[in-house]
Amino acid sequence: xxxxxxxxxxxxxxxxxxxxxxxxxxxxxxxxxxxxxxxxxxxxxxxxxxxxxxxxxxxxxxxxxxxxxxxxxxxxxxxxxxxxxxxxxxxxxxxxxxxxxxxxxxxxxxxxxxxxxxxxxxxxxxxxxxxxxxxxxxxxxxxxxxxxxxxxxxxxxxxxxxxxxxxxxxxxxxxxxxxxxxxxxxxx
Ligand code: ADP
Numbered sequence: 001x002x003x004x005x006x007x008x009x010x011x012x013x014x015x016x017x018x019x020x021x022x023x024x025x026x027x028x029x030x031x032x033x034x035x036x037x038x039x040x041x042x043x044x045x046x047x048x049x050x051x052x053x054x055x056x057x058x059x060x061x062x063x064x065x066x067x068x069x070x071x072x073x074x075x076x077x078x079x080x081x082x083x084x085x086x087x088x089x090x091x092x093x094x095x096x097x098x099x100x101x102x103x104x105x106x107x108x109x110x111x112x113x114x115x116x117x118x119x120x121x122x123x124x125x126x127x128x129x130x131x132x133x134x135x136x137x138x139x140x141x142x143x144x145x146x147x148x149x150x151x152x153x154x155x156x157x158x159x160x161x162x163x164x165x166x167x168x169x170x171x172x173x174x175x176x177x178x179x180x181x182x183x184x185x186x187x188x
Pocket of ligand 1: 018019020021031032040041042043045091127128129130131132133134135136166167168172
């Protein structure tokens with residue numbers, strides 16, 4: 001299942017259901033935790049598929065800067081994943097949406113997009129950050145993700161040509177497509 005949308009000439013958002021570790025891109029965003037310590041969910045899948053090299057790099061970053069604040073992201077290589085970079089973004093734990101969660105989640109996407117442009121990334125994939133164990137309501141999180149990516153791709157200085165949302169499961173896919181449809185023309 002996949003659906004493509006045009007954001008501006010030559011730039012697209014693809015919504016593609018499935019396992020993010022199987023989608024070839026320049027950079028994969030990961031839903032990490034503040035300790036950068038590895039976890040379950042998409043983070044576990046990324047470390048399993050990428051191999052131990054990614055955690056070795058995170059150990060080094062932890063030694064240097066401790067961890068990563070909520071709303072931030074740090075970059076490593078991608079080990080055996082079909083990518084060059086992984087951006088480990090720390091999404092907020094959802095309480096009620098009135099404790100800064102929307103801004104923190106938006107910040108995750110912006111940090112990943114900034115890291116991407118610093119590295120001349122042309123294609124980047126995103127899981128639904130914070131919507132698993134961290135409990136962020138999927139629809140609200142997706143509105144933020146789609147809004148931030150569209151805003152970034154509207155900047156002509158960005159080198160990103162394609163952003164790929166990789167929701168896990170049909171229900172999540174339907175939500176992403178609906179929200180992209182509401183904000184963008186479909187390109188095919
Ligand atoms: P968080 O702690 O940020 O909530 P999770 O990993 O628990 O992170 O969940 C984030 C989202 O990632 C969830 O919507 C979950 O369904 C999805 N997910 C889990 N595994 C994968 C995968 N292999 N590829 C893409 N998305 C995944």
